[in-house]
Amino acid sequence: xxxxxxxxxxxxxxxxxxxxxxxxxxxxxxxxxxxxxxxxxxxxxxxxxxxxxxxxxxxxxxxxxxxxxxxxxxxxxxxxxxxxxxxxxxxxxxxxxxxxxxxxxxxxxxxxxxxxxxxxxxxxxxxxxxxxxxxxxxxxxxxxxxxxxxxxxxxxxxxxxxxxxxxxxxxxxxxxxxxxxxxxxxxxxxxxxxxxxxxxxxxxxxxxxxxxxxxxxxxxxxxxxxxxxxxxxxxxxxxxxxxxxxxxxxxxxxxxxxxxxxxxxxxxxxxxxxxxxxxxxxxxxxxxxxxxxxxxxxxxxxxxxxxxxxxxxxxxxxxxxxxxxxxxxxxxxxxxxxxxxxxxx
Numbered sequence: 001x002x003x004x005x006x007x008x009x010x011x012x013x014x015x016x017x018x019x020x021x022x023x024x025x026x027x028x029x030x031x032x033x034x035x036x037x038x039x040x041x042x043x044x045x046x047x048x049x050x051x052x053x054x055x056x057x058x059x060x061x062x063x064x065x066x067x068x069x070x071x072x073x074x075x076x077x078x079x080x081x082x083x084x085x086x087x088x089x090x091x092x093x094x095x096x097x098x099x100x101x102x103x104x105x106x107x108x109x110x111x112x113x114x115x116x117x118x119x120x121x122x123x124x125x126x127x128x129x130x131x132x133x134x135x136x137x138x139x140x141x142x143x144x145x146x147x148x149x150x151x152x153x154x155x156x157x158x159x160x161x162x163x164x165x166x167x168x169x170x171x172x173x174x175x176x177x178x179x180x181x182x183x184x185x186x187x188x189x190x191x192x193x194x195x196x197x198x199x200x201x202x203x204x205x206x207x208x209x210x211x212x213x214x215x216x217x218x219x220x221x222x223x224x225x226x227x228x229x230x231x232x233x234x235x236x237x238x239x240x241x242x243x244x245x246x247x248x249x250x251x252x253x254x255x256x257x258x259x260x261x262x263x264x265x266x267x268x269x270x271x272x273x274x275x276x277x278x279x280x281x282x283x284x285x286x287x288x289x290x291x292x293x294x295x296x297x298x299x300x301x302x303x304x305x306x307x308x309x310x311x312x313x314x315x316x317x318x319x320x321x322x323x324x325x326x327x328x329x330x331x332x333x334x335x336x337x338x339x340x341x342x343x344x345x
Contacts (some may be wrong), residue, residue, distance in 0.1 A: 012240040021069035026324030045090035077144025100156035130198025141199030145206035146183035210247015268322030272311035284316035297333035
């Protein structure tokens with residue numbers, strides 16, 4: 001007898017459920033005391049990402065606690081520039097710091113040669129997770145979308161306006177295209193290797209998509225994701241791809257159609273009723289509770305969750321946040337939210 005399809009994967013194929021599948025972006029992280037313990041043992045953040053013993057453990061921690069329907073590989077979007085040869089480090093209290101790529105000279109020093117060897121510990125983590133996760137829990141692989149990864153590579157760190165990358169893209173678009181094309185290729189290679197290792201779905205994070213005006217959004221956000229999606233579909237047609245173009249606003253619907261992804265993850269600013277009428281009609285959606293409501297907990301959190309469930313729960317839907325869990329989140333509020341969702345109907 002064939003096993004029933006995992007709930008998360010069935011939702012991505014268009015199935016609806018009375019209780020939707022649930023997982024949360026950054027569900028493995030600093031809000032959990034057991035994560036902080038492993039993080040201390042690991043040393044640097046990149047050591048945590050590149051040591052399968054540690055990465056497997058922190059990926060499994062929220063599954064043991066909460067029984068989420070999907071688990072996302074513990075890694076970081078900046079392992080790609082690290083594997084391309086850029087100097088990447090994570091500083092406590094600051095976050096990622098990279099040696100900026102500001103023009104053709106630094107660009108020519110980057111290379112895809114050895115990328116998969118460099119990232120082999122990540123694939124080992126995926127292989128081990130595919131064996132160690134509960135049978136009903138789907139395994140999500142991921143990468144950053146090219147535009148968002150490029151903003152860190154060019155700016156040298158996160159910024160409120162992504163000015164360095166935008167100025168390069170505006171002043172010398174053909175030059176900037178070389179970087180984006182490299183990231184399209186490297187990201188495709190990386191995701192296919194995750195799939196080969198056992199990832200059952202993929203999420204592409206385009207955290208800074210909302211910083212671009214429409215014409216540039218098409219070139220630097222939509223087109224790279226469309227190309228990656230087309231490559232994955234050709235090589236692994238059974239693997240669904242979720243895209244998260246944070247800040248895309250009313251462009252969400254056109255983005256869904258143009259990229260050909262299986263589902264989109266909605267950010268906090270999207271009204272669930274608008275998403276139902278304009279986006280969910282195209283396919284499955286994921287989202288989109290404000291992570292700070294999870295910090296607050298209580299009735300405000302439940303009221304917001306109920307609105308999302310009422311608007312989106314009758315169609316293909318995965319409950320998630322509108323961005324990642326923040327470190328100050330009380331773990332008991334996550335349990336409170338899950339209990340509310342699972343008993344909503």
